[in-house]
Amino acid sequence: MIHALTMITISLTTIVSTVLLLFSRYPSVALVTIFTGIIWLILEIVQNRYVASPSLVVFSIVSSVLIIFDTPPGAAAVVFGLAFTAWDLCRFKQRILVAGGLENSHLAASDHIKKLSLSVYPGLLLTIIAMNSTTVTINFYLLVATAGFALFIFYRALLLISK
């Protein structure tokens, strides 16, 4: 399951970033994402442990480039979120392999994905909100109350993950 999920996430990262770049000002840059994505997929199939980190760095740069190329707001964040998820799943898979395969691992992939979602996607949501927001003037007390509420939600989320 974890292997299939990793493959799907890498493919999605490659496809989404390529499509976005094809419709941007410089479609030729899409070649970089296609090349990186294919290399990542192939080396992941042969269980290479070193490919995930360089690929994440490349896709992080691609996400920055997408913002510079004025792609739809939040699209870059989605590309980065997918790439980051794929990187984390690759590392999780590697840890299972080091432990001697799935038969030795009592860690459920679904649990890991749940914890990953709860720790990355709130951040991603904040990023998308930050990208789409314009400068607004907020009352100081309201700001403090919002920050307190956000901290409370974050604390509850952490407690939920720890269970």
Next chain:
Amino acid sequence: MKNNLVIPVVVIFIFIISGLITLNGDIIALSIPVIFYITVSLWFSPGKPKLDIKREISRNWVSTKCTVEVAINITNKGEKIEEFSFADPTPCGFEIIDGTNKILTSLSPEENVILRYSLRAKRGTHSITHAHICVSDNFGLFKTNFNYHLPFELYVKPPVKKYDSIPVRPPRTRGFSGPVPSRQSGSGMSFFAVREYQSGDSLRHINWKIAARHQSNLYTNVYQKDRVADIALILDSRSIVNSNSENESAFEHSVEATASLATSLLNDTHRVSLIVYGDSMRNVYPGYGKIQNENILKALSEAKPGFNYALNNLGYLPTRLIPPRSQIIFISPLVSNDIQVLSMLKMRGYAVMLICPNMIDFEVKSKKTKSNSVKDIHLKQATKLAGLQRAFRLKKAKRAGIVVIDWKTSESLPDKIKQTLKTNFANPYFGGKR
């Protein structure tokens, strides 16, 4: 900074730098998920784990064919550990037959995990002192690696083949009855001589045929006393005489032969001692019975070929450990200097038997299976020369009165011993009867 944190930090750095260069806040905002990710990891990073680990093994003194059951009981006595990885090292020569010696799991407080596996090991003394443990957060960013002291020792004795009784003829025997004819008259099974009847002799032992020829006297059959012997087994573990192929070592054949001989001789009630002469000198003092057999097998399980400058020459063999005029069985492929020492032992009154594994045959066979390079003419010539040299060496030993058993490791050793002794014991030169 820990290695696992490098990539998330590099990504944050890329976003911040590119955001500052392009004066674009959206790029900097992309680092928020990574910061969240690191924060969550840090929050759940494990403290110092409190673990109670116990190992149970079914037995620690086994033969090569036996499997050993290992059970590792892990209990978490501290806080929850998000990711707990445990690996029991597998020393060289271990083969895990069933189960696993690794685990990756999460451990709640007071949770218990039992790891079971069965293994088989090669001959030797195997020891594990530590098990490797790694505890980390959910995402493996903040790891703590440490070794848990979990000692474990396994002695694997060499394989023992069942040999029939080995006939030995030492010049001196011991006082207890056994299988060796002692060349002294007394109670026994084999005929020794005829003497004049003395009062008290059993009527059943009177030789009536001779008595019929001498009308005035009676004659009695005298039998030979059967006694036990002192036997010293000497295993040559010097690396200069033992050769290895990729898959097997000729030394293993020598060890197996020594173990089988010791078992067979002790079964025949002889008093057996052992000297392993090589990188170090390991002695098992003379003794009888099953306990002695276990002691010898334990010493043999620890034997390994090695080099020691002080013991490079057989001249330093401690003869004081060998009872005088006893039987010495020397198991060695032999180098040229050794003949002198063996001749010296023979001259001192020991009965020396040399079991000489054929290293040339062993090496050629191992090369044959590896490739067809045996066809190589140079190798053929070298084999022939080495064979001649060896034959000359063995002939020299035979001339010195040593019983030489030229043993190809693929052949059965007891058959070879019997075949050789059959001819030698008929020869009075070796102290036998015609």
